[in-house]
Amino acid sequence: MRITVLQGSPNTDGSTAMLIDSFVKGAEESGHACTVFNVCDMDVSPCGGCVACGYEGPCTLDDDNSRIRSEILSSDMMVFATPLYYFGMSAQLKAVVDRFCSYNSSISSRNMRSALISVAWNSDDWTFDALTSHYRTLVRYLNLRDEGMVLGRGCGTPSMTRSSQYPEKAYEFGKSLM
Numbered sequence: 687m688r689i690t691v692l693q694g695s696p697n698t699d700g701s702t703a704m705l706i707d708s709f710v711k712g713a714e715e716s717g718h719a720c721t722v723f724n725v726c727d728m729d730v731s732p733c734g735g736c737v738a739c740g741y742e743g744p745c746t747l748d749d750d751n752s753r754i755r756s757e758i759l760s761s762d763m764m765v766f767a768t769p770l771y772y773f774g775m776s777a778q779l780k781a782v783v784d785r786f787c788s789y790n791s792s793i794s795s796r797n798m799r800s801a802l803i804s805v806a807w808n809s810d811d812w813t814f815d816a817l818t819s820h821y822r823t824l825v826r827y828l829n830l831r832d833e834g835m836v837l838g839r840g841c842g843t844p845s846m847t848r849s850s851q852y853p854e855k856a857y858e859f860g861k862s863l864m
Contacts, residue, residue, distance in 0.1 A: 687799075687863065689713055689720045690761040692754070693767035695773035696726040701805040701847035705838060709765070709803060710862025721757050727864040728745025730754070730785065739788035744800060751785045753864065759771050759792055763799035763863075773816040781823065793828045799863075801829035803856060807820040807842030814839075834859060 691710065692790045706741075728750040738746045745751065758764055768775040775783070779823035786793060802821045806813050814837045825832045836859055838852035847853065 687718045687763055688761040689718050689719060689763040689765060689863075690754075690757045691722040691765040691767055692779055692782055693722055693724045694726065694766070694776040694782070695779065696776070698724060698727070698767070699777070699844065700769065701841040701844055702767055702803070704847050704853055705803050705805060705841075706765075706767050706842060708853040708856035709836070709860040712857040714860075714862055716861050716863055718860075718863060719775075721761070723754055723757070723781050723782075724755070726776070728754070728780070730781050732781045733784040733787060737787075739854035741787055742789060742791045745785065745788040747785075751782065751864075754782060755785075755789055758798075759789065759796070759797065762796075762800070765801045765803060766824075767803040768817075770804055770808070770814065770817060773813075774820060775804075775817060781801060785829070786812065793830075795829070798828075798830050798832045799860070800825055800828075800839075801833045802835040804835075805847060805852070807810060807836035807840070809840035833863065 768779045841847040
């Protein structure tokens with residue numbers, strides 16, 4: 687299976703990256719091919735809402751999103767990875783998601799698998815409610831098949847994350863994919 691990971695943390699050595707590394711290690715050990723896009727290091731402009739794409743055509747913006755689009759449309763699974771920023775995904779990842787409008791039907795028709803991996807400083811049981819609701823809405827709208835979530839509560843720093851159960855959970859999640 688080909689897996690595209692959209693890594694939405696500007697901290698490339700942080701907790702989100704740690705969980706992605708663990709997930710990818712497990713997935714690759716199970717024979718899957720993973721491509722990770724660190725979207726914060728890419729030139730992806732926000733959607734301008736011009737609708738010149740007709741919701742299924744080329745985008746008028748000429749940036750790195752064309753690479754992301756090409757990889758997603760040749761993948762079997764898409765993983766959304768983000769630190770929790772004010773109870774949602776990072777702005778950088780959201781910009782990529784907003785650009786899906788130019789290829790919604792292409793994504794929907796693929797019946798791709800998906801997953802959510804996120805970390806947060808907060809460890810309250812409601813911490814991820816808004817993010818998981820948004821993710822579930824994307825799953826439904828884009829006809830994705832949710833394979834699961836790794837939600838790292840209490841992972842505010844790499845040392846907190848390293849000493850938590852979440853790197854192992856991310857690894858096992860990747861390893862378990864069929």
